Amino acid sequence: MAADVLDAHADVLIIGGGMAATWSAVGAAKAGASVIVVDKGFVGTSGVTATGGPNHWWIAPDAALRRKVIEDRHAAGYGLSDPEWMERVIDTTWRTLPDLGEHYAFGTDGKGGTFHSGVRGSKYMRALRAYVFSPSM
Ligand SMILES: Cc1cc2nc3c(=O)[nH]c(=O)nc-3n(C[C@H](O)[C@H](O)[C@H](O)COP(=O)(O)OP(=O)(O)OC[C@H]3O[C@@H](n4cnc5c(N)ncnc54)[C@H](O)[C@@H]3O)c2cc1C
Structure with missing residues (x-):
């Protein structure tokens, strides 16, 4: 599993999966880039955004x-x-x-x-x- 992750290639690597990161991923993907999003937890529930009301x-x-x-x-x-x-x-x-x-x-x-x-x-x-x-x- 770790080898798969280490072998992954993309134009853009985004570390973090809160709202700043996911919107960045959207922007990069819409500009035609391939994107990898990496979060220490789970994109969607980890981080401040998921627990707040921004x-x-x-x-x-x-x-x-x-x-x-x-x-x-x-x-x-x-x-x-x-x-x-x-x-x-x-x-x-x-x-x-x-x-x-x-x-x-x-x-x-x-x-x-x-x-x-x-x-x-x-x-x-x-x-x-x-x-x-x-x-x-
Ligand atoms: C109590 C409180 C009240 C607030 N009230 C408001 C408000 O009224 N209005 C408003 O607009 N904003 C408010 N904010 C601010 C707003 O919620 C944040 O600025 C915004 O949610 C931050 O988004 P983010 O994507 O930068 O970070 P987050 O949503 O925190 O995302 C960060 C992500 O990075 C990941 N991560 C962290 N470290 C690593 C690592 N080493 N490797 C991989 N992934 C990692 C986390 O798991 C998480 O998914 C408030 C914040 C707080 C704490």
């Missing part, structure tokens, strides 16, 4: 609105964050999070739309596991 930074693609939330968060962090990365995170989240909808039942926002922010960690990680290991990946 929120996503779900901000509509409105330039002024996004600038404002980034400025506010940057100030709250005493200028230690990187606004360009924050913008990237917001944009990537907006474009990719709905793709998980096939596996995760996002709630409603009370205005006829979908609430893509707060998630239930255990169900969310189960969904991410199904997504990242799905045949379409």
Whole structure:
């Protein structure tokens, strides 16, 4: 068994299987890379995400609105964050999070739309596991 693992080859090796890792795996696979995900426990139940209720930074693609939330968060962090990365995170989240909808039942926002922010960690990680290991990946 160990020999099989040691003999495995891929373009990308991701160590860890929480939400950061599995979303990275999705991104790499969608870019055409072969990916191996390695977790010390079990992808879907190990780690903080599976036991918590993380929120996503779900901000509509409105330039002024996004600038404002980034400025506010940057100030709250005493200028230690990187606004360009924050913008990237917001944009990537907006474009990719709905793709998980096939596996995760996002709630409603009370205005006829979908609430893509707060998630239930255990169900969310189960969904991410199904997504990242799905045949379409
Ligand atoms: C009490 C608490 C409350 C929080 N509240 C919020 C909140 O309200 N809103 C919010 O947005 N965020 C919140 N967070 C933060 C958020 O939950 C985390 O930032 C996020 O879940 C981390 O995701 P991750 O993928 O980086 O790590 P994890 O989900 O922890 O995944 C790490 C993975 O790496 C694996 N691993 C670790 N070491 C190794 C190793 N040596 N080899 C192989 N695999 C390894 C683990 O098994 C695990 O699967 C909270 C966190 C805590 C602890």
